[in-house]
Amino acid sequence: MIAPGPTQYQMVFCDIDGTLLDSTNRISPETGQKVRELDRIGVPFILVSARMPSAIFPLQRELGIKAPVVCYSGALILDEHGEPVKTVGIDREKAVRIEEFVNKEWKGVCCSAYCNRDWIAGNVHDKWIVQEQSITASVPKEGGISDFVPQGGQVHKLLCMGEAEAIADLAVALGKRFSGLSVYRSKDTYLEIMDGAVSKSGAVRYLCKLYGIPPQATVSFGDNFNDIDMLLATGACFAMGNAPPEVKRQAQNVTADNDHEGVLAGLKQLSFVKKRI
Structure with a gap:
C-alpha cells in the first residue's frame, strides 16, 4: 500500500495497452475526467508506450491534455508539440540484418519496423499487420527498412x-545472434526489439530531469x-490487476484491472501538488 505521510506527487507515467485502455481499447469517462483534473493543476500525465506517435497522440487529444509522450518504450520522446527531444535507435544496417534474419529463418513470423513516425511492413495485408492496424489505427508503408530509412x-x-x-x-535466437539489443515479449505473440539503451525507466529519468521533478x-x-x-x-507505482x-x-501496489478503472482507483489514493488552477 501507499506509504503513510504527506508525499504530494508531481507527475504521472502511464502505460497504455492493458493499463489506461480497457479490453475494448477505450478510456473510461471517469478516468479521463481525473486525468484532465491533474492537467489543470499542472501535473503532467505522461503516456508511455511501445506504440508509435500516431497511435499515442489521438489518445492524448481524447484526454484533452498537453504533455510529452514516450514512444517505442523510450526510444523516442516527443514534446507536447510533437517535436523530438530524445531519440535512441538501432543503426539502419544492423536493423536490416535483423529484418533479413527473421524473414529468412522464421517464415511464420511477421517482422515490421518503426522509424520516427513511419511503420514499415513487407506485406501490409499480412494478418498480423492487419490486426495491429485495427488496434492502433496506424497505417503501415509497404516495403523494407532499406526502402524508407536513409543511409546512416x-x-x-x-x-x-x-x-x-x-x-x-x-x-532466444536473436539474443544469441545479435548483441546490444533490448528484446522482450509485450504479449505472448509480440516481440519488441530496440537498442539496448532503451528503457521506460530511462524515459522517466530524462523527463524528471527536464521538469526538475525528483x-x-x-x-x-x-x-x-x-x-x-x-x-x-x-516514487509510487501500481501494477494493474x-x-x-x-x-x-x-510493484509497490496492485490496483484494479484495466476493465475496472485501475488507473483511476490508484490516482484516487494519492495527493498531488497543485501548481496552477
Missing part, C-alpha cells in the same frame, strides 16, 4: 508477431514485464 539513419523499433512458441524461440515525487502505472523498470523508477503475478510481486 536509425530504426526505433522492430516488431515481430507470430505464434507464441515461435516468438519465444525467436527471442523521481520520488512521481507515480507510474503498468501491466506487463516491460513496465517493471518504470514501476521501480518512480490484470498484470502477471511477477509484475504484481515487484
Whole structure:
C-alpha cells in the first residue's frame, strides 16, 4: 500500500495497452475526467508506450491534455508539440540484418519496423499487420527498412508477431545472434526489439530531469514485464490487476484491472501538488 505521510506527487507515467485502455481499447469517462483534473493543476500525465506517435497522440487529444509522450518504450520522446527531444535507435544496417534474419529463418513470423513516425511492413495485408492496424489505427508503408530509412539513419523499433512458441524461440535466437539489443515479449505473440539503451525507466529519468521533478515525487502505472523498470523508477507505482503475478510481486501496489478503472482507483489514493488552477 501507499506509504503513510504527506508525499504530494508531481507527475504521472502511464502505460497504455492493458493499463489506461480497457479490453475494448477505450478510456473510461471517469478516468479521463481525473486525468484532465491533474492537467489543470499542472501535473503532467505522461503516456508511455511501445506504440508509435500516431497511435499515442489521438489518445492524448481524447484526454484533452498537453504533455510529452514516450514512444517505442523510450526510444523516442516527443514534446507536447510533437517535436523530438530524445531519440535512441538501432543503426539502419544492423536493423536490416535483423529484418533479413527473421524473414529468412522464421517464415511464420511477421517482422515490421518503426522509424520516427513511419511503420514499415513487407506485406501490409499480412494478418498480423492487419490486426495491429485495427488496434492502433496506424497505417503501415509497404516495403523494407532499406526502402524508407536513409543511409546512416536509425530504426526505433522492430516488431515481430507470430505464434507464441515461435516468438519465444525467436527471442532466444536473436539474443544469441545479435548483441546490444533490448528484446522482450509485450504479449505472448509480440516481440519488441530496440537498442539496448532503451528503457521506460530511462524515459522517466530524462523527463524528471527536464521538469526538475525528483523521481520520488512521481507515480507510474503498468501491466506487463516491460513496465517493471518504470514501476521501480518512480516514487509510487501500481501494477494493474490484470498484470502477471511477477509484475504484481515487484510493484509497490496492485490496483484494479484495466476493465475496472485501475488507473483511476490508484490516482484516487494519492495527493498531488497543485501548481496552477
